[in-house]
Amino acid sequence: GAVVSQHPSRVICKSGTSVKIECRSLDFQATTMFWYRQFPKQSLMLMATSNEGSKATYEQGVEKDKFLINHASLTLSTLTVTSAHPEDSSFYICSALGRGSYEQYFGPGTRLTVT
Amino acid sequence: DQQVKQNSPSLSVQEGRISILNCDYTNSMFDYFLWYKKYPAEGPTFLISISSIKDKNEDGRFTVFLNKSAKHLSLHIVPSQPGDSAVYFCAARGGAGGKLIFGQGTELSVKP
Numbered sequence: 728g729a730v731v732s733q734h735p736s737r738v739i740c741k742s743g744t745s746v747k748i749e750c751r752s753l754d755f756q757a758t759t760m761f762w763y764r765q766f767p768k769q770s771l772m773l774m775a776t777s778n779e780g781s782k783a784t785y786e787q788g789v790e791k792d793k794f795l796i797n798h799a800s801l802t803l804s805t806l807t808v809t810s811a812h813p814e815d816s817s818f819y820i821c822s823a824l825g826r827g828s829y830e831q832y833f834g835p836g837t838r839l840t841v842t
Numbered sequence: 843d844q845q846v847k848q849n850s851p852s853l854s855v856q857e858g859r860i861s862i863l864n865c866d867y868t869n870s871m872f873d874y875f876l877w878y879k880k881y882p883a884e885g886p887t888f889l890i891s892i893s894s895i896k897d898k899n900e901d902g903r904f905t906v907f908l909n910k911s912a913k914h915l916s917l918h919i920v921p922s923q924p925g926d927s928a929v930y931f932c933a934a935r936g937g938a939g940g941k942l943i944f945g946q947g948t949e950l951s952v953k954p
Contacts, residue, residue, distance in 0.1 A: 833885035
């Protein structure tokens with residue numbers, strides 16, 4: 728299957744700082760990338776959808792000024808958590824969708840801990 | 843409003859037997875359904891999918907059945923192996939742009 732990478736896999740930051748998470752599709756061009764977060768023992772909650780070269784579409788209840796998404800190329804999307812708070816601590820997962828494809832391929836996830 | 847539901851949070855099966863994971867949905871506009879397998883602290887791995895115009899799709903040990911009238915799909919794994927132990931998510935594709943709606947997940951444990 729297609730390969731999607733995320734970096735970093737794990738990050739610890741202090742309250743008030745910003746953290747950037749990268750998502751890359753390694754062997755295909757991703758016209759659309761998705762960002763999810765998952766709390767322990769819960770489902771994946773879609774945060775936003777990003778299309779290359781356009782603004783991200785955020786799900787209801789997700790603050791677009793706090794979770795900045797940039798999809799600058801067909802192989803890279805970034806999620807920046809700005810002014811992080813301890814309640815932002817979570818597992819963040821991206822996925823990528825190729826042109827004309829139905830299956831989303833997921834990255835390995837990033838564990839964010841805000842102290 | 844949970845549009846995709848997996849009502850069994852966990853399932854335990856003996857090795858070699860069949861595992862049946864169930865999923866219900868409420869939105870008849872969903873056009874594509876997928877099953878993902880997930881280990882802790884990892885991203886989900888795509889397993890198998892089915893279009894809403896079909897009622898069955900088989901891939902090796904994995905078969906997905908879709909009952910549109912009942913708005914129900916199931917994943918059958920046979921024979922089950924200890925390596926199948928993981929959390930399984932069903933997802934439905936709806937709306938523009940390929941957005942997926944996930945169920946809550948079912949944790950499968952296959953005992954040797």
